[in-house]
Amino acid sequence: MLVVSLLPTIASASPADVSEVAPGVFVHIGQVAEASAANAGDTSNWGFVVGERCVAVIDTGGSAATGSALREAVRAHTDRPVCAIVITHGHPDHLLGLAAVAEGGIAAGELAVRQLAHQRLAAAVAARTPAYRTLAQRQLGLAGPPQIIVPGERVDGEVMLDLGGRQLRLQTWKTAHTDHDLTVYDSQTRTLFAGDLLFVTHLPVVDGNLSGWLAQTPALRQLGSLRTIPGHGPVVKGDGWQAQTEYLSGLRHAVREALKQRVPLQHAVEAVPAPDGWQLTEVYHRRNVTAAYAELEWEDGD
Amino acid sequence: MPLIRVDTPRPALRWPWRARPAAWLAALAVALLLPGLADAADEPSAETEQWAGVRQFLFADRPIADGRGDVVELDAPFRAEDAAVVPIGLKAKADQTPGRYIRKMWLVVDKNPTPIAASFELTPESGRADIETRIRLEEYTWVRVIAETSDGMLHMARKFVRAAGGCSAPAGKDMEAALARLGKVKFKLEGDVQQGKPTLAQVMVSHPNNSGMQMDQVTRLYVPPHYVRRVEVAYAGKVILTADVDFSISENPNFRFYFLPQAGGSELTAKVLDSKDLSFTSTLSVGKTGT
Ligand SMILES: [Zn+2]
Numbered sequence: 001m002l003v004v005s006l007l008p009t010i011a012s013a014s015p016a017d018v019s020e021v022a023p024g025v026f027v028h029i030g031q032v033a034e035a036s037a038a039n040a041g042d043t044s045n046w047g048f049v050v051g052e053r054c055v056a057v058i059d060t061g062g063s064a065a066t067g068s069a070l071r072e073a074v075r076a077h078t079d080r081p082v083c084a085i086v087i088t089h090g091h092p093d094h095l096l097g098l099a100a101v102a103e104g105g106i107a108a109g110e111l112a113v114r115q116l117a118h119q120r121l122a123a124a125v126a127a128r129t130p131a132y133r134t135l136a137q138r139q140l141g142l143a144g145p146p147q148i149i150v151p152g153e154r155v156d157g158e159v160m161l162d163l164g165g166r167q168l169r170l171q172t173w174k175t176a177h178t179d180h181d182l183t184v185y186d187s188q189t190r191t192l193f194a195g196d197l198l199f200v201t202h203l204p205v206v207d208g209n210l211s212g213w214l215a216q217t218p219a220l221r222q223l224g225s226l227r228t229i230p231g232h233g234p235v236v237k238g239d240g241w242q243a244q245t246e247y248l249s250g251l252r253h254a255v256r257e258a259l260k261q262r263v264p265l266q267h268a269v270e271a272v273p274a275p276d277g278w279q280l281t282e283v284y285h286r287r288n289v290t291a292a293y294a295e296l297e298w299e300d301g302d
Numbered sequence: 303m304p305l306i307r308v309d310t311p312r313p314a315l316r317w318p319w320r321a322r323p324a325a326w327l328a329a330l331a332v333a334l335l336l337p338g339l340a341d342a343a344d345e346p347s348a349e350t351e352q353w354a355g356v357r358q359f360l361f362a363d364r365p366i367a368d369g370r371g372d373v374v375e376l377d378a379p380f381r382a383e384d385a386a387v388v389p390i391g392l393k394a395k396a397d398q399t400p401g402r403y404i405r406k407m408w409l410v411v412d413k414n415p416t417p418i419a420a421s422f423e424l425t426p427e428s429g430r431a432d433i434e435t436r437i438r439l440e441e442y443t444w445v446r447v448i449a450e451t452s453d454g455m456l457h458m459a460r461k462f463v464r465a466a467g468g469c470s471a472p473a474g475k476d477m478e479a480a481l482a483r484l485g486k487v488k489f490k491l492e493g494d495v496q497q498g499k500p501t502l503a504q505v506m507v508s509h510p511n512n513s514g515m516q517m518d519q520v521t522r523l524y525v526p527p528h529y530v531r532r533v534e535v536a537y538a539g540k541v542i543l544t545a546d547v548d549f550s551i552s553e554n555p556n557f558r559f560y561f562l563p564q565a566g567g568s569e570l571t572a573k574v575l576d577s578k579d580l581s582f583t584s585t586l587s588v589g590k591t592g593t
Contacts, residue, residue: 034467091469120478127512128471131385134441139467175476207469209476262492264434264558266377266389283467287383291475294387294436294554298488298508 018073022189024050024166026077027229028070030061032202032279035093037141040065044093044231047193048074049186051163054083058184058193059231060097063140064147067100084161086170087117087151088195088231089178090125091207092132099147115151116159118172118180122150155182173197173220176213177205177231185223192225200233203278204244206251206291211299214248217241247275255292256299265293345462348444352412360408360418366448366456371395373457374404374431374449381464382439385472387552388463392447394431397500398424398562404431406450411550413443415513419550428542429500429562436552438472441465474510474553483508487584489572492558495588500560505533505572507556507582513549530555532575537588538567563588 018026027047035041041063048057133145161168169185177196184193258268274285377391409420446460492502514527529549574582
């Protein structure tokens with residue numbers, strides 16, 4: 001099927017920008033940046049896994065343009081039909097491509113396309129939809145607010161997705177980066193799509209529960225993946241969790257200290273110093289302090 | 303040519319305050335002295351359509367002294383870091399005295415779905431008409447405090463607050479956790495209790511504070527609204543603060559306020575009432591007062 005796109009073409013989201021990081025595992029690495037008209041929402045990672053029977057897509061990027069690029073990338077690398085689209089969580093930089101992917105007739109065959117996400121995603125996105133549409137329109141410079149759709153199939157716990165000779169394990173997590181994080185693991189190549197449970201280079205963003213994220217990190221590490229596709233930043237080989245864990249536990253330490261000293265929120269935001277070595281710190285660090293403060297002040301014992 | 307880089311894990315970060323906890327406290331001291339970031343170039347007119355409506359509704363044609371800052375000030379960030387939790391301070395310029403005090407303050411957020419976020423009734427026994435809370439913020443907006451003094455005059459202070467970037471949204475982060483803990487109240491003193499000196503206290507309510515306006519796209523059902531609508535604080539048998547609020551206040555509503563410790567006053571009581579008429583009560587022992 002020929003896909004004619006009326007959207008502005010962007011060099012960074014062309015089909016050529018997909019790499020086969022393991023046999024049948026294709027990944028696109030988005031820019032480490034805030035969404036803008038210049039990058040057309042190509043600010044997160046997405047990928048697809050090809051089985052003998054069909055293909056599963058994991059995340060869709062942050063705009064209709066990334067969704068279209070994804071569709072073209074799949075068609076450029078395989079003629080097998082897509083049978084599943086999995087969304088790791090409902091942030092707009094991972095979800096806003098879904099409408100374009102789903103509407104483009106990516107199934108290209110008799111297979112129904114299952115759309116899957118954490119069972120709490122729909123409610124979380126519903127609560128945020130007006131804000132996300134306004135924000136995306138402003139950041140991407142669109143004429144109108146974008147369409148947002150959510151997967152209809154709700155995952156709670158573990159689900160095996162059979163692609164023919166290859167099974168993907170979908171796994172939901174307790175509140176961490178968000179209250180609806182889901183990972184995808186390909187045991188054949190020991191590749192983990194971590195979604196935003198792992199940030200590399202891009203400062204980690206807390207929009208769920210800081211302590212929950214730290215508490216579940218050992219279990220994520222113990223999945224034993226040979227390579228991990230983070231939600232943002234380059235693919236890591238081996239254990240890629242150390243830097244993020246240092247930042248998150250440092251953040252928790254500092255905010256607990258601020259609470260102990262009875263430093264009010266608005267001053268804590270100024271006082272907890274930003275870490276070195278990350279990108280987008282100026283956009284997200286103060287926000288993380290705010291979120292951590294509002295969470296940790298409910299800890300018992302003061 | 304490989305198009306993506308495969309990195310090995312980076313070395314551990316070194317934060318100054320991890321090695322030297324005093325370092326970030328020094329940073330705090332500096333931060334407290336810094337003036338606000340000042341680039342007000344993109345501030346639009348404060349005479350918004352929403353404000354015109356609110357002004358007419360609350361105050362009709364009464365005059366409002368605007369922006370002099372001699373009675374009340376507004377503490378608000380230049381930019382909201384997190385759209386769901388924006389710290390706001392309503393600050394009186396003088397202590398409450400029986401002769402002259404602030405008896406009511408309104409918090410107005412022009413561009414929120416319900417612009418009148420809160421009203422606070424105060425008395426001379428409040429000690430000081432300073433209130434800190436956190437609000438949700440939908441978009442770039444003027445935020446205002448209007449104070450009514452005991453002589454019946456109105457005074458306003460306002461700030462323009464820019465919306466958060468990133469994927470920030472004015473929604474709860476962990477709705478199930480907030481519901482599971484629903485109605486838990488934390489009530490604590492933030493300063494030393496001295497008789498006759500305004501003393502800071504804080505009341506926190508675990509509550510999703512849900513607007514109920516969003517729709518679950520899959521079930522096509524509206525989430526019913528469920529939010530805290532009133533917090534009443536009494537000291538020594540007298541109500542010293544009544545807050546009428548709605549879902550413009552952040553998840554887990556939080557208020558810092560003052561009271562005036564007196565001989566014989568031994569406890570503060572907070573009564574919280576929500577939109578489903580659930581009520582939660584908490585009592586705080588104030589202990590012995592010094593002189
Ligand atoms: Zn995310």
